[in-house]
Amino acid sequence: MRRGAATRVVVAGGGPVGLLVAAELAGYGVDTVVLEARDTVDEHPKANTLHARTVQCLVRRGYLDLPVSAERAGTVSTPFHFGGLHMLAITAPASEPPAVVKRLQADLEREFEGRATARGARVLRAHRVMTARQDADRTVVVAEGPDGAAEFTADFLVGADGARSTVREQLGFGCEEQLPTVSAAMGVVRVAEPGALPEGWRSTPRGWTVARPLPDGRHLVRVLDLSAPHPDRRTPLTRQELEAELSRITGHPVPLSEATSLSRFSDFTRLADQYRRGRAFLVGDAAHAHFPIGGQGLSTGLLDGLNLAWKLAFAVRGTAGEGLLDTYESERRPVAQQVVANTRAQLALMKPDPALRELRELFEQLLTRAEGGRLVGGMISAQGLDLPARGPGASPWEGRFLDNATLGGTDLIGLLAGGRPLLLTSDDSPAQEAAGWAHVVTTVPVPRSALPAPALLVRPDGYIAWAPDGGRLTEALRSWFGEPRP
Known part of the structure; x- marks a missing residue:
């Protein structure tokens, strides 16, 4: 067996989720290798729906190239459906990109792969992962390639290798499964x-x-x-x-x-018991599978990748707080649980059983009412679920997504394009407290009227990590980004 690359992160699987993880990691300067069994991009029709929160997060990281104006006020709505009932509307802030974007999965793969390789990631096609193992210090993957078997070692392993994930099986991730009924x-x-x-x-x-x-x-x-x-x-x-x-x-x-x-x-359902085991992580279909209705699978997987990538990059670079990598599972697994639940509910509504007629009529009424539409639309678009707070005493703002807005000479989307956390503040005190984290956090003075609080710490993915009514800023910075530096 020949010796393959020794790298910081191996990504098993070069679909859209795996390639997005690689593009993000490479953008942070993390040496990354992608192992993909296919020798070319798969052109067969697959998922093509990107929902609002996925679109918003991707645009914040410089993907998709969609028109955005932070000056636009109010909301915009896009017609959608729930279990074949076409009364639903997905609503998003007008200052954000469109609430629903159609993009072929093959086109996304090409965009992410191009970005990954331009930033230095190595995408090795025609390399099928055969075995995976890990110990306390490294992960080891054996892949069969054009020149035979090769062994790749890395600090971390990301399993983005689909519903039949070799990484999941080889490393003993447990799963909850429900057999197909349709x-x-x-x-x-x-x-x-x-x-x-x-x-x-x-x-x-x-x-x-x-x-x-x-x-x-x-x-x-x-x-x-x-x-x-x-x-x-x-x-x-x-x-x-x-x-x-x-x-x-x-x-x-x-x-x-x-x-x-x-x-x-089919409606076969699988949800991994854990998203992390030691140095290995699952993303996308390797972590969750469900009935593909509502276009939620691709969006959920891409948000997995965006959530994990910056945390993994910060861990590799030594700018991650203790326990940061564990927040990937606590933030993303509940989302997949919700997707599994709502897809099963939609399938139940679609059954041609006369006894369900009243239930469908009830849902039709709920979807056309403002409160019911917001609830279901927020669930489908992933805009309705905040992230869990760090602990007791956290600000009510923590875990919420910060909508795009004009901040001085630019907007929030432009500020987040560099991939760094932001300290948005209208006075000098928070900036002085954050001086020890200047190597990882960018401080941006903004008018008080531009923020819902006097200061906000914003993660690279656009979620709020701290506000002044949630304890000391230095404690939050240490929790997210490790110890200060002189």
């Missing part, structure tokens, strides 16, 4: 008879079809059978089977002249 399939098809395939979301007594037209005249289709799971969902899907399922669910023939990018999915 069968679903998808593909890109060309319909032989125009008009035979109803577009949009369609419910019948036998299940659901979802069809979206593509620019070349084909359709991206999904078909959902709610009666039972497929007896072997790893059996390759064929054009004939997809055609038969579409015809059966719609209740009339839907002949297909072409079908590509065929795949199966």
Whole structure:
């Protein structure tokens, strides 16, 4: 076996989440290697929805290149759905990017990979992770590549290797699992008879079809059978089977002249018991899997990556407070629990059971009322969940996301682009207290009217880490970013 790279962080898996982690780590100057089994970006249609909090966090880190104006007041709303009920609206501050952004997963992979390699990360494609282990001082990964097996050592290992994660299995992460109850399939098809395939979301007594037209005249289709799971969902899907399922669910023939990018999915659910074991971490589908409704899987995984990356970078660079890495699990696992719960609730609403008619009508009313819409929209968009506070006596502002606003000659998004925590303050006292952390925190004087409090400590991901009514600033700085320096 040849000896591969010795590095600070190995990322197993080069999908969008793994490549985003690598891009962020490399941006902080952390030597990073990505091991990806595929030799090219996967162009098959997959997830393409980015929800508000994910969009907001990505834009703060310099991705997506979307129009933003901190001067805009009020809110904006984007129509969405919950369990096939299209009364929902996702609302976000007008000073932020759009609340829902459509971006192909393959395009995100290319953007993140380009950013990662430009910053110095090494993305090794055609390298399949075979084994992983760790001890007190390092992690070791063996990957099979074009030149045979190679061993890679690192201080930390990030498992971004998908639902069948080798890292999760090899390092003994436990999981809560729920077996599938439904069968679903998808593909890109060309319909032989125009008009035979109803577009949009369609419910019948036998299940659901979802069809979206593509620019070349084909359709991206999904078909959902709610009666039972497929007896072997790893059996390759064929054009004939997809055609038969579409015809059966719609209740009339839907002949297909072409079908590509065929795949199966279900409501199989998995949630890792831990997101961290020693020097190894799980992100994205390696940590959580659920029924893919509402476009929450990709967004949840990308927020995992953004949450972990800056903490891991600070740990490598020696600017992390004691216990900072443990906050990754305490902040992100509850989010995945909520996603699992709401996707199962949506699936229940979609079942063509007459006994559920009153329940669906009730949800329709809730989604159209302001309070109910905010609750469900905040859940789907991840804007409705604050982070847990550090402990008793924390400020009510701690853990909340700070909306974009004009701060002097720029805006919050521009200030966070450098990846450093910010101390926003309207007087000199906090700045003097933070002098020992000038190597990691940027102090920005701002007008008092620009902030909801006299001073705020803001994390690189845009969440508030401290406000004056939450104890001593020096204690918060030490907790987040370690000991001061002269």
